[in-house]
Amino acid sequence: MDSEYRIILNVGGVRHETYKHTLKKIPATRLSRLTTNLANYDPVLNEYFFDRHPGVFSQILNYYRTGKLHYPLDVCGPLFEEELKYWGLDSNECEPCCWMTLSGTRDTQEVLKTLDELDIEVDNDDGPELYQRFGWEDDFHNDSLSSWQKLKPKIWRLFDEPSSSRGAKVIAIISVFFLITAILVFCLKTHPGLRISEISSVFNSSREVRAASHYRYRPTTVSVDKTNSKAHPGFMVNFPFNTSFQKKLRCLFSRDPIEKSLLMFMVETLCNMWFTIEILVRFICCPSRIEYLKAPVNLIDIVATVTFYIDVLINTFGASADLEFFSIIRIMRLFKLTHHNSGLKILMHTFRASAKELMLLVFFLVLGVVVFASLVYYAERVEPNPDNEFQSIPIGLWWAHLQLPHSVFMYSSKTCFVMGIPTVVFLTFPYLKGVLYHSADNWPTSLF
Numbered sequence: 105m106d107s108e109y110r111i112i113l114n115v116g117g118v119r120h121e122t123y124k125h126t127l128k129k130i131p132a133t134r135l136s137r138l139t140t141n142l143a144n145y146d147p148v149l150n151e152y153f154f155d156r157h158p159g160v161f162s163q164i165l166n167y168y169r170t171g172k173l174h175y176p177l178d179v180c181g182p183l184f185e186e187e188l189k190y191w192g193l194d195s196n197e198c199e200p201c202c203w204m205t206l207s208g209t210r211d212t213q214e215v216l217k218t219l220d221e222l223d224i225e226v227d228n229d230d231g232p233e234l235y236q237r238f239g240w241e242d243d244f245h246n247d248s249l250s251s252w253q254k255l256k257p258k259i260w261r262l263f264d265e266p267s268s269s270r271g272a273k274v275i276a277i278i279s280v281f282f283l284i285t286a287i288l289v290f291c292l293k294t295h296p297g298l299r300i301s302e303i304s305s306v307f308n309s310s311r312e313v314r315a316a317s318h319y320r321y322r323p324t325t326v327s328v329d330k331t332n333s334k335a336h337p338g339f340m341v342n343f344p345f346n347t348s349f350q351k352k353l354r355c356l357f358s359r360d361p362i363e364k365s366l367l368m369f370m371v372e373t374l375c376n377m378w379f380t381i382e383i384l385v386r387f388i389c390c391p392s393r394i395e396y397l398k399a400p401v402n403l404i405d406i407v408a409t410v411t412f413y414i415d416v417l418i419n420t421f422g423a424s425a426d427l428e429f430f431s432i433i434r435i436m437r438l439f440k441l442t443h444h445n446s447g448l449k450i451l452m453h454t455f456r457a458s459a460k461e462l463m464l465l466v467f468f469l470v471l472g473v474v475v476f477a478s479l480v481y482y483a484e485r486v487e488p489n490p491d492n493e494f495q496s497i498p499i500g501l502w503w504a505h506l507q508l509p510h511s512v513f514m515y516s517s518k519t520c521f522v523m524g525i526p527t528v529v530f531l532t533f534p535y536l537k538g539v540l541y542h543s544a545d546n547w548p549t550s551l552f
Contacts, residue, residue, distance in 0.1 A: 111138065112151035113165075116158035119151065126168050133192035135168065160187040167193070175202035181209025234261070237391045260389040263382060266444050276444050279382060283440055286375040290434055293368050372412070379409045401439050408434040476504040 113120045127135040144153050160179055167173040175198050185195045198206050234257050235244040243249050261268045266276035390396040442448040477500030484494045494500050
């Protein structure tokens with residue numbers, strides 16, 4: 105009889121009935137190996153009971169019937185993949201119409217995993233996970249933590265995790281304030297109205313007096329009449345620390361560039377003192393000093409602070425070394441903002457995660473450069489032209505790579521521009537927009 109070939113499956117309280125040969129269509133799966141000797145077989149009701157998701161099982165049973173596996177839209181992706189794994193099925197067997205849904209689910213899981221690694225959402229609980237980062241989990245469970253072991257993780261969170269507590273937020277605000285102030289001073293001190301002349305020592309009288317965009321002074325005594333000159337070799341030492349507060353305050357409204365430069369030096373010194381304290385505290389209290397030194401942002405902060413002190417020492421002892429070029433490292437402190445803003449963290453991760461796609465973008469740009477360089481080279485050779493500057497394709501490569509992303513008022517350059525802008529914008533923006541949307545939406549707000 106037909107009933108002899110039928111089988112009843114009770115999944116989550118929902119009874120499904122099918123034929124035994126239907127379950128044999130996909131071998132090496134849980135349903136293809138059903139026997140009456142299994143513990144989940146009920147001889148009274150003549151059915152197999154499985155305490156699993158009944159909605160997902162409908163799609164799975166339909167897969168046995170039709171040979172086509174479709175991704176249900178009414179269940180979470182990880183739940184569907186977990187059910188497939190339980191029944192012994194491969195999620196990669198989904199139909200092509202469901203590949204986008206499956207791919208989106210996996211991308212979301214990878215993004216969530218990465219966001220967890222970025223510590224965007226910080227728990228306020230000082231539990232075993234915090235002490236596990238320092239290797240003190242056993243001491244925590246045994247209640248044998250020393251005073252320093254209890255204090256060190258808290259100090260670390262205070263300076264490294266801005267959203268962990270109110271105190272950490274205050275520290276973060278102070279750090280950002282000094283960071284922005286230092287960058288502003290770094291930029292403003294190059295203004296012509298704030299630049300002062302460098303006066304050489306009497307022992308270096310042969311050196312020419314030149315305009316300097318940085319603070320300069322010599323330890324030797326030089327008599328300068330401020331009515332004729334605005335340079336004073338000893339201002340960095342004498343003024344900031346041995347002058348009354350009223351005189352320092354008047355520097356802010358003074359028209360004398362020397363006094364304004366003095367004020368900026370004081371502000372920059374104060375900022376670097378905070379950076380020094382921050383570096384020392386984070387280095388002493390970090391879970392791993394090696395990992396701390398491996399972080400590019402930390403290295404930039406250390407080098408920028410060290411160059412400031414070296415510059416001050418060199419000028420104090422009258423050395424002739426010039427470290428103004430290395431001062432550009434101080435502007436790179438802006439990358440420290442990624443430590444305080446989750447959106448910037450996600451953006452930096454987006455560029456790292458999009459390395460393959462960005463390489464594809466570079467390929468298209470190189471392709472355009474080579475094509476237009478070759479075209480302009482052979483186009484200029486059609487007719488003899490003694491003023492032809494494109495004597496070789498490498499020269500054309502240099503011209504094309506400059507003109508491709510920029511618009512200039514030349515016919516051939518407009519062609520490059522018309523091709524270059526869509527390449528850069530339309531290939532980059534939609535992808536980054538999609539990555540940022542799926543990774544940053546609905547996450548906790550950052551410090552700003």
